[in-house]
Amino acid sequence: MPRFIIEREIEGAENLTIDQLAEIASTSNKAVASLGVPYTWVTSYVAGDKIYCVHETEDVETIVEHARRGGFPCNLVAVVTNEFGPHTANERSA
Template sequence: MITYLVQREIEGVGLSGRPGLELSAARSVEALARMAPRVTWCHTWIGADFLLSLYRADAVGDVIEHARRAGLPDGRISRVLAELPGAETSWLTSLDATGTSRG
């Protein structure tokens, strides 16, 4: 599976309070259940006007389809090529020549 980072601009999403976020999350989880195992949700960070989410999927089309089914904007979708662990100083050694993680 491929890891994707999705940034969705949604005005006031982080300021809307728990009920609005719970409704979005419920729609997302329902869509994910129907699409399993092609796409899984890993984590989401919430800002005042955006959601930043990490997904693992077979293809970018699965991430787009999840957004459509959940009633969420596609947003900006980027493939994650590597992870830089914050506590390690030699992160460059974890990359191979293609720019993908070896760990």
Template structure:
């Protein structure tokens, strides 16, 4: 399944407390659960929170489902990029 990285501009997210981050995750999970119950193939792996942005890793059948999740959850999807491959320090050893 295609994997995507989503850049979301969310003011002050980098200074959000644990309760706010938990509420955001709960909202996202709720929308994902509803979409999955509609047989839509989308899931969230994890997100990185930095400054005024989050960078989220999603598995999704297509980009349209990510836009739908953004609309339904209220979290923007400012940039969506399909991940083509992954490298790390061990890639040099191959």
């Protein structure tokens, strides 16, 4: 299933409390359940005034619909085309 990075601009995101993050997570889970299509919220990262989310679903339109149902901003959506990390240094083609 395609993986997407979603950028959400939320003023003061870095100051959200664990209770506020839990409420956002609950709202997101409800939005996911209401979609009726395969959809996985993998994880999210808070950085300054932005939240970066990693989600898996079939298309960008479903990402946007999830944001609409959850009342979340959806400032940028990008499909992940490749993934790499430190382990990749040892995986060279012949």
